[in-house]
Amino acid sequence: xxxxxxxVKHQIKILFAVGVLASALFGxxxxxxxxxxxxxxxxGDYATVIRLLRPRAEQGHATAQTNLGLMYYNGxxxxxxxTQALIWFRKAADQGMAIAQVNLGWMYENGxxxxxxxAQALMWFRKAADQGNAIAQSNLGSMHENGxxxxxxxAQALMWFRKAADQGNAIAQSNLGSMYENGxxxxxxxAQALRWFRGAADQGNAIAQTNLGSMYENGxxxxxxxAQALIWFRKAADQGNAIAQSNVGAIYFNGExxxxxxAQALIWLRKAADQGNAIAQxNLGLMYxxGLGVTQDTxxxxxWLRKAADQGNAxxxxxxxxxxxxxxxAAEDxxWLRKAADQGNAIAQxKLGLRYxNGExxxxxxxxxxxxxRKAADQGNAIAQSNLGxxYxNGExxxxxxTQALIWFRKAADQGNxIAQxNLGLMYGNGQxxxxxxxxxxxxxxKAAERGNTLAQINLGALYANGEGVPKDSAQAxxxxxxxxxxxxxxxxxxxAVKNRDALVAKMPPAQIAEAQRMANEWAPK
Numbered sequence: 001x002x003x004x005x006x007x008v009k010h011q012i013k014i015l016f017a018v019g020v021l022a023s024a025l026f027g028x029x030x031x032x033x034x035x036x037x038x039x040x041x042x043x044g045d046y047a048t049v050i051r052l053l054r055p056r057a058e059q060g061h062a063t064a065q066t067n068l069g070l071m072y073y074n075g076x077x078x079x080x081x082x083t084q085a086l087i088w089f090r091k092a093a094d095q096g097m098a099i100a101q102v103n104l105g106w107m108y109e110n111g112x113x114x115x116x117x118x119a120q121a122l123m124w125f126r127k128a129a130d131q132g133n134a135i136a137q138s139n140l141g142s143m144h145e146n147g148x149x150x151x152x153x154x155a156q157a158l159m160w161f162r163k164a165a166d167q168g169n170a171i172a173q174s175n176l177g178s179m180y181e182n183g184x185x186x187x188x189x190x191a192q193a194l195r196w197f198r199g200a201a202d203q204g205n206a207i208a209q210t211n212l213g214s215m216y217e218n219g220x221x222x223x224x225x226x227a228q229a230l231i232w233f234r235k236a237a238d239q240g241n242a243i244a245q246s247n248v249g250a251i252y253f254n255g256e257x258x259x260x261x262x263a264q265a266l267i268w269l270r271k272a273a274d275q276g277n278a279i280a281q282x283n284l285g286l287m288y289x290x291g292l293g294v295t296q297d298t299x300x301x302x303x304w305l306r307k308a309a310d311q312g313n314a315x316x317x318x319x320x321x322x323x324x325x326x327x328x329x330a331a332e333d334x335x336w337l338r339k340a341a342d343q344g345n346a347i348a349q350x351k352l353g354l355r356y357x358n359g360e361x362x363x364x365x366x367x368x369x370x371x372x373x374r375k376a377a378d379q380g381n382a383i384a385q386s387n388l389g390x391x392y393x394n395g396e397x398x399x400x401x402x403t404q405a406l407i408w409f410r411k412a413a414d415q416g417n418x419i420a421q422x423n424l425g426l427m428y429g430n431g432q433x434x435x436x437x438x439x440x441x442x443x444x445x446x447k448a449a450e451r452g453n454t455l456a457q458i459n460l461g462a463l464y465a466n467g468e469g470v471p472k473d474s475a476q477a478x479x480x481x482x483x484x485x486x487x488x489x490x491x492x493x494x495x496x497a498v499k500n501r502d503a504l505v506a507k508m509p510p511a512q513i514a515e516a517q518r519m520a521n522e523w524a525p526k
Contacts, residue, residue, distance in 0.1 A: 037067075046077030057088060065092035066100040073103070073112075082113030093124060101128035102136045109139075109148070118149030129160065137164035138172035145175070145184070154185030165196060173200035174208035181211070181220070190221030201232060209236035210244040217247075217256075226257025237268060245272035246280035253283070253292075262293025273304060282308035282316035289323065298323070309336060314345035321351075330361040341372060350376035350384035357387065357396075366397030377408060385412035386420040393423070393432075402433030413444065421448035422456035429459070429469075438469025449480060450526040457484035458497050465504055474504050478516035483523060 040048035050071055056064035069088030072081045086107055092100030105124035108117045122143055128136030141160035144153045158179050164172030177196035180189045194215055200208030213232035216225045230251050236244030249268035252261045266287055272280030285305035288297045302323060308316030317340035324333035334355070340348030353372035356365045370391055376384030389408035392401045406427055412420030425444035428437045442463055448456030461480035464473045481501035488494035505513055 046071065048077075050077040057091075060091075060095075062092040062095040062097040062100065065089075065095075066097055066103070069100065069103065082107065084113075086113035093127070096127075096131070098128040098131045098133040098136065101125070101131075102133055102139065105136065105139065109143075118143065120149075122149035129163070132163075132167075134164040134167040134169040134172065137161075137167075138169050138175065141172060141175060145179075154179065156185075158185035165199070168199075168203075170200040170203040170205040170208065173197075173203075174205050174211065177208065177211060181215075190215065192221075194221035201235070204235075204239070206236040206239040206241040206244065209233070209239075210241055210247070213244065213247065226251065228257075230257045237271070240275075242272040242275040242277040242280070245269075245275075246277050246283070249280060250283065253287075262287065266293040273307070276307075276311070278308040278311040278313040278316065281305070281311075282313050282319065285316065286319065289319075309339070312339075312343065314340040314343045314348060317343075318345065318348050318351070321348075334361045341375075344375075344379075346376040346379040346381040346384065349373075349379075350381045350387070353384060354387060357391070366391065368397075370397035377411070380411075380415075382412040382415040382417040382420070385409075385415075386417050386423070389420060389423060393427075402427065404433075406433035413447070416447075416451070418448040418451035418453040418456065421445075421451070422453045422459070425456060425459060429463075438463065440469075442469040449483075452487060452525040454484040454488050454493055454497070457481070457487075458493070458500065461497075461500060465500070474508050475512050475516040475519065478504050478508070478513065479519040479523070482516065482520040486520075 037049055037052050040046075040052065050068070053064045053068045053071070057068040065088045069085045069092065071077050072088065073085035074080065078084075086104065089100045089104040089107065093104045101124045105121045105128070107113055108124065109121035110116065114120075122140070125136045125140045125143065129140045137160045141157045141164065143149055144160060145157035146152065150156075158176070161172045161176040161179065165176045173196045177193045177200065179185055180196065181193035182188065186192075194212070197208045197212040197215065201212045209232045213229045213236065215221055216232065217229035218224065222228075230248065233244045233247045233251065237248045245268045249265045249272065251257060252268065253265035254260070266284070269280045269284045269287070273284045281304045285301045285303070285308065287293055288304060289301035290296065294300075302320070305316045305320045305323065309320045317336040321333045321336040321340070324330075324336065337348050337352055337355070341352045349372045353369045353374075353376060354360075355362055356372060357369035358364065362368075370388070373384045373388045373391065377388045385408045389405045389412065391397055392405035392408060394400065398404075406424070409420045409424045409427065413424045421444050425441045425448060427433055428444060429441035430436065442460065445456045445460040445463065449460045457480045461477040461484065463469055464477035464480065466472065478501050481497045481504070484497035485494050485501060488497060508516075
């Protein structure tokens with residue numbers, strides 16, 4: 001089951017610091033009034049807060065101006081009014097009030113009460129950051145990282161994140177961890193990434209907890225530990241983080257670090273899917289399709305797969321294509337497969353190449369087959385590599401080229417693809433694109449035969465029968481012919497295997513025949 005990656009690294013910028021009603025900034029003479037403001041705010045009497053703050057704000061007190069701006073921003077005690085919030089934040093910001101400068105920067109960044117202006121946002125964040133405000137430093141780091149109002153500069157982003165992180169800012173610590181993880185502005189360093197993720201995670205930062213879980217899951221900077229991964233994913237999931245919820249669901253589905261539990265998988269995947277997480281939606285679709293943890297329901301499966309596919313999730317698009325293929329909706333099937341292939345998904349590209357090769361749902365077109373198979377093969381897809389080898393071998397969509405066929409068969413064979421292994425054995429046996437070598441043919445036929453390739457089993461049986469590339473051994477030959485006959489997918493292949501077997505058996509003593517049968521009975525694919 002697919003898991004969510006750590007694509008979401010950065011939370012939205014924090015708008016307001018906790019404790020902006022700071023007594024030191026009111027002065028001793030206003031201490032009683034400050035207590036009244038705090039008490040009124042705590043009991044939700046926002047009208048009284050406004051009544052007490054406004055006179056102080058109009059007298060030019062920066063803290064009162066900041067807090068009055070906050071009340072307008074949140075619509076507490078007054079109608080929500082971003083324009084008024086902007087006015088009061090600016091008054092305080094012009095006096096050097098760092099929190100007001102941060103809030104003013106936020107409003108410019110998000111176009112609240114004013115046209116979006118990254119340059120202005122950057123300016124105000126910088127003023128607050130230069131005063132040591134950790135929130136501003138973190139926000140400034142994000143703007144440099146994303147190239148907002150300034151050219152993208154990972155080194156500057158790293159510097160500002162570090163300043164904020166060193167003050168204990170959890171979002172900056174999480175972002176700093178991401179930069180070390182990805183080698184942005186600094187050499188990739190999983191140990192440092194782990195350190196900063198842990199610092200933020202221990203403060204309850206859900207994104208850092210999710211990222212820390214992923215590092216434990218993948219063994220990055222720490223020994224792989226699925227149980228620890230689950231602990232950190234669960235902490236974030238309990239806070240409502242959709243990526244973590246999706247990953248918890250996948251862990252329960254796969255039984256990693258915990259007993260497999262489809263019911264729990266369904267619960268967590270649904271939580272994430274209901275938040276719009278595409279990977280969870282796709283996985284939920286698979287559970288409904290296969291009746292895992294829930295009654296099998298094709299309608300629900302299609303519903304969830306479509307939700308994920310509509311968000312561009314390539315895996316869901318492929319699965320939706322397969323369901324439509326089985327439902328005989330060729331146009332819909334091809335549409336989703338092409339969408340996934342156009343995103344660069346190697347599986348979809350390989351499948352699309354095969355469709356063009358066989359003329360399934362499209363006009364047969366070897367050139368298109370070659371194009372899509374190569375795209376997938378270049379990404380390391382073994383099936384596509386094997387298919388590309390076939391096209392070069394047969395000269396389909398390209399000039400016949402045994403050397404190229406050999407190259408692609410070997411790539412796929414080295415990944416364990418049994419068809420490619422069998423074809424590589426054939427090329428060594430026939431001396432096509434390579435010097436004839438019966439011993440090498442045996443090596444590759446054996447690899448393919450052990451994985452259940454019936455044609456390779458027949459060819460291997462023939463080599464044992466004739467003593468080519470291997471000592472002659474009738475019992476081994478009969479064993480492989482028996483296996484091929486038992487597992488052949490079509491009558492012609494089965495009949496050919498039986499014919500070769502029977503020709504040998506007619507010349508063998510009973511004990512040797514019994515030995516061949518015993519080996520066949522004990523054989524199991526690798």
